[in-house]
Amino acid sequence: QKEVEQNSGPLSVPEGAIASLNCTYSDRGSQSFFWYRQYSGKSPELIMFIYSNGDKEDGRFTAQLNKASQYVSLLIRDSQPSDSATYLCAVNSGVTGGGNKLTFGTGTQLKVEL
Amino acid sequence: EAGVTQFPSHSVIEKGQTVTLRCDPISGHDNLYWYRRVMGKEIKFLLHFVKESKQDESGMPNNRFLAERTGGTYSTLKVQPAELEDSGVYFCASSRIGYTGELFFGEGSRLTVL
Numbered sequence: 001q002k003e004v005e006q007n008s009g010p011l012s013v014p015e016g017a018i019a020s021l022n023c024t025y026s027d028r029g030s031q032s033f034f035w036y037r038q039y040s041g042k043s044p045e046l047i048m049f050i051y052s053n054g055d056k057e058d059g060r061f062t063a064q065l066n067k068a069s070q071y072v073s074l075l076i077r078d079s080q081p082s083d084s085a086t087y088l089c090a091v092n093s094g095v096t097g098g099g100n101k102l103t104f105g106t107g108t109q110l111k112v113e114l
Numbered sequence: 115e116a117g118v119t120q121f122p123s124h125s126v127i128e129k130g131q132t133v134t135l136r137c138d139p140i141s142g143h144d145n146l147y148w149y150r151r152v153m154g155k156e157i158k159f160l161l162h163f164v165k166e167s168k169q170d171e172s173g174m175p176n177n178r179f180l181a182e183r184t185g186g187t188y189s190t191l192k193v194q195p196a197e198l199e200d201s202g203v204y205f206c207a208s209s210r211i212g213y214t215g216e217l218f219f220g221e222g223s224r225l226t227v228l
Binding site: 107 | 117118145147149154155156157158159162170205209216217219220221222
């Protein structure tokens with residue numbers, strides 16, 4: 001079993017719809033969870049992070065965490081063509097020396113169609 | 115503020131040759147990480163520096179890989195001798211000390227070993 005699992009997609013949604021991206025993780029001791037967006041050939045950039053069970057909203061993005069089910073999701077409302085990218089789920093697998101060691105999923109490719 | 119910069123963006127070498135990748139973190143970021151993405155796989159942790167010290171190198175594949183961080187500023191990752199399975203994208207990331215949130219990633223160095 002992979003440590004962080006994501007559906008590779010592609011996930012296709014029409015413009016203006018809600019895109020739902022899902023991620024499960026295996027380490028029950030994981031403390032923090034991150035969603036990165038990566039355009040082809042570019043650096044991963046942080047969209048949201050979440051530490052506590054429940055929902056966290058930032059603009060069109062909502063992260064949801066359920067530690068009991070070891071599940072984290074990202075909702076994108078009013079999807080735009082510019083949201084088309086690969087979304088990477090990452091889990092903090094250990095804080096070493098004041099830093100952050102992340103375990104990534106393989107990413108879900110999102111396509112927002114006109 | 116300049117982001118994380120990596121050089122070269124793409125390197126093509128023959129099996130058995132040596133390659134050195136360089137990363138310049140964001141100024142003031144004492145944490146520096148190397149990650150690698152092999153085609154079709156997830157981004158995987160290689161190692162973590164705090165200033166010039168290696169804090170965690172548990173992800174380094176073998177002793178053909180050598181990472182250094184001179185004076186706690188830029189870092190290099192040398193692969194010697196390179197093997198076919200070393201091909202992939204090598205990402206560098208940085209963050210402030212004691213900060214367990216966002217890692218700032220560079221655009222990566224793509225290594226192709228023929």
